[in-house]
Amino acid sequence: MSGMTDEDVDVNTALGLTAWAAAAVVYLVAHAVDTEFSMFWVFGLAFGFVLQRARFCFASAFRDIFLLGHARNMKGVLLGLAVGSVGFALVMSRQVPLTGLGIYPPSANVLPLGIHTGLGGLLFGVGMVLAGGCVSGSLYRMGEGYVASWVAFGGVMGGLLLSAHTWNWWWEAHISGAPRLWLPHWIGHPGALVVTLLALAAVYVWVVSIEHRAGMVVPPTSGGGPQAASPGTSGPRTESVADDLRSTLRRVFVHGWPVLPAGALLGALNVLLFTAREPWGFTGEVSRWSIAMASVVGVAPGPLAGVESLPGCVLVVSDGLFFNHMLFLVLGMFFGSFAAAVGAGEFKLRVPKRPVRYAQSLGGGVLMGYGAGIGMGCTIGAFFSAIPSLAVNGWVFAAFLAIGAWIGTLMIQRIE
Amino acid sequence: MEGGGTVTPTKLDVRGEICPYPMMRTVSALKKLSRDESTLEVVTDHPPALETIPTQAARLGFRTDIEETGASEWRIMITRIEAGAEE
Numbered sequence A: 001m002s003g004m005t006d007e008d009v010d011v012n013t014a015l016g017l018t019a020w021a022a023a024a025v026v027y028l029v030a031h032a033v034d035t036e037f038s039m040f041w042v043f044g045l046a047f048g049f050v051l052q053r054a055r056f057c058f059a060s061a062f063r064d065i066f067l068l069g070h071a072r073n074m075k076g077v078l079l080g081l082a083v084g085s086v087g088f089a090l091v092m093s094r095q096v097p098l099t100g101l102g103i104y105p106p107s108a109n110v111l112p113l114g115i116h117t118g119l120g121g122l123l124f125g126v127g128m129v130l131a132g133g134c135v136s137g138s139l140y141r142m143g144e145g146y147v148a149s150w151v152a153f154g155g156v157m158g159g160l161l162l163s164a165h166t167w168n169w170w171w172e173a174h175i176s177g178a179p180r181l182w183l184p185h186w187i188g189h190p191g192a193l194v195v196t197l198l199a200l201a202a203v204y205v206w207v208v209s210i211e212h213r214a215g216m217v218v219p220p221t222s223g224g225g226p227q228a229a230s231p232g233t234s235g236p237r238t239e240s241v242a243d244d245l246r247s248t249l250r251r252v253f254v255h256g257w258p259v260l261p262a263g264a265l266l267g268a269l270n271v272l273l274f275t276a277r278e279p280w281g282f283t284g285e286v287s288r289w290s291i292a293m294a295s296v297v298g299v300a301p302g303p304l305a306g307v308e309s310l311p312g313c314v315l316v317v318s319d320g321l322f323f324n325h326m327l328f329l330v331l332g333m334f335f336g337s338f339a340a341a342v343g344a345g346e347f348k349l350r351v352p353k354r355p356v357r358y359a360q361s362l363g364g365g366v367l368m369g370y371g372a373g374i375g376m377g378c379t380i381g382a383f384f385s386a387i388p389s390l391a392v393n394g395w396v397f398a399a400f401l402a403i404g405a406w407i408g409t410l411m412i413q414r415i416e
Numbered sequence B: 001m002e003g004g005g006t007v008t009p010t011k012l013d014v015r016g017e018i019c020p021y022p023m024m025r026t027v028s029a030l031k032k033l034s035r036d037e038s039t040l041e042v043v044t045d046h047p048p049a050l051e052t053i054p055t056q057a058a059r060l061g062f063r064t065d066i067e068e069t070g071a072s073e074w075r076i077m078i079t080r081i082e083a084g085a086e087e
Helices: A006-033 A035-054 A058-067 A072-095 A115-131 A135-144 A147-175 A184-214 A241-253 A259-276 A283-296 A325-343 A355-375 A380-384 A392-412 B021-032 B049-059
Strands: B010-013 B039-044 B062-070 B073-080
Touching: A006 A035, A006 A241, A006 A325, A035 A135, A035 A259, A035 A325, A058 A072, A058 A115, A058 A135, A058 A380, A058 A392, A072 A184, A072 A259, A072 A380, A115 A135, A115 A147, A115 A355, A115 A380, A115 A392, A135 A147, A135 A325, A135 A355, A147 A283, A147 A355, A283 A325, A283 A355, A283 A380, A355 A380, A355 A392, A380 A392, B010 B021, B021 B039, B021 B049, B021 B073, B039 B049, B049 B062, B049 B073
Parallel strands: B010 B039
Antiparallel strands: B039 B073, B062 B073
């Protein structure tokens, strides 16, 4: 049934080990320079590895509800949000024990809420469906060899630059006066956590009801991933401890992961990163690259008002330095996915044949970049890290992401 | 390969496509199959399509057989489930 032979697996294992050895060298060098660099490199590798292994795609989580009437990825996202919310609540209850005083947790993604939140989510939602992946999705697909995802990432950088050029207007007109709504201020940490978990449960019930209305069909050849049908993985064939370990390793490094454990793991990693410094998010760092490149050719924006006072993935003006901890996080995500894909034999250069796909990827990327700029984050920073921050802006961004994804779904069905 | 007819099946090559076009183009090809055509052969290098194509094909009354043909490349044989026939 499967075309992947034992020799193929051995070659992939060797290539994968080489990639991980390279990652270890980067770790050691980064560690010698700054221990925060190496720590964020490891976080990035872990995020990229999990995203690739489970093909954890936020764009499809939203899109497939409208396009297919199923919610495989959304269920993983919801579980990740629930795990993140519990962990974030514990961390924030230590940071801000007295919620009645109007104090905010210093690094949680409680962001100014206004028109920019909704428009940001809407543009991002349209863009991620047009481009076939959000920013984190594009990053891990870049590591898998999808050429269109590189184009989309370029679009994201362009969109972030555009948003930086309009930032001061947004700041003056909308963001500076917008409220930061943090649920624990009104109902304390336990109340805010309960409300958040109940809301996540309500969304879960809603998406399951959509699946049933669409008539969920279990296909005759369903399975846990691309190589689910390959031989040598069924339990009874295990003969020795070595075989047993080998099949366990294959389940982690070769076979695609189910989405629920991946969602839970991403949520847990997000909590861990929050305890280390700040929640998961990286479009601010990508904007730093974009603005630095723009300054080389003289098209960088001037100073951005108010950005120093905001948490989350707000735009970052280059400080003239090349390395910082966030650079290691983003590059780690890319490299973690690349190493995971190579080890599983899933790396392949995928070059779209239809020219319109490049336009879609670029245009979708620009929409995502602009949306992430004014929304102060992407599906990660303004959503996956914002809802667990028990912040209202996360829910508003999510609602507009969904509307945008619905519009995007209508659009891609009209593009052949 | 079992399940194929004696006639050469219609072929659809969606390699290189971005998400979710492998699935969408397969679905529209299945809808365009004439009544006397029972099989569509899809070639893809997009792993998520290995889950979405069987699901959507099943909704349209087709069964699928997936064969890995190379490094991250698969051939999906999609066969119409004849009315009254078991499996």
